[in-house]
Amino acid sequence: MARITTLFLDLGGVVLTNGWDHNQRHQLANQFGLDWDDFERRHSWIYNLHETDKITLDEYLQQVVFWQARDFSLQQFKAAMYALSQPYTDMLQFVYNLKKQHGLTIALTSNEGRDLADYRIKTFDLGAFADYYFVSCYIYYQKPDLHFYKIALDVTQVAPESVLYIDDRENGIKAASALGIRGIVHKDYTTTSQQVLAMLSYML
Numbered sequence: 001m002a003r004i005t006t007l008f009l010d011l012g013g014v015v016l017t018n019g020w021d022h023n024q025r026h027q028l029a030n031q032f033g034l035d036w037d038d039f040e041r042r043h044s045w046i047y048n049l050h051e052t053d054k055i056t057l058d059e060y061l062q063q064v065v066f067w068q069a070r071d072f073s074l075q076q077f078k079a080a081m082y083a084l085s086q087p088y089t090d091m092l093q094f095v096y097n098l099k100k101q102h103g104l105t106i107a108l109t110s111n112e113g114r115d116l117a118d119y120r121i122k123t124f125d126l127g128a129f130a131d132y133y134f135v136s137c138y139i140y141y142q143k144p145d146l147h148f149y150k151i152a153l154d155v156t157q158v159a160p161e162s163v164l165y166i167d168d169r170e171n172g173i174k175a176a177s178a179l180g181i182r183g184i185v186h187k188d189y190t191t192t193s194q195q196v197l198a199m200l201s202y203m204l
Contacts, residue, residue, distance in 0.1 A: 011110035013168035144175035
């Protein structure tokens, strides 16, 4: 088996909480007194446009939340969205250590809108270990589209058999495997760290 030189690492659900998932939307719908069914229906119409940078976060929220007058502001709602993002400190430290000890190239992957992705990268200092960012808003494709992973391979100039991909969603792992990328479905820190270290030790 080829030696692992590169880690493709999902952002939301692995090193950070998700950016804007079903549960988070439900939480803010309750917090701001939104009609959940209407909110989720409007979201489903345009979230792809937002995550591939065809519309901004403000434009997304104007259509999903502020299509009618509200008793809270756009800035208040955006602040609440941003506050939902929190770090998984054990996984972040693990990735720091992997890069330092094994010299891995780290590429972060995610389906997110630009405003939220920029905020999360800066707030949690992801540049301290990330070499590349393959985010749907930057490359205009969403996981698990194969083009997403093909672009990541082309830009990093690494052979798929030298990549280990960690994602909390199995559909992403399955899609990438079609290109020859090995993957681990992330469940928790303990399980993932043991699997990764076992694979790296085997390659030594």
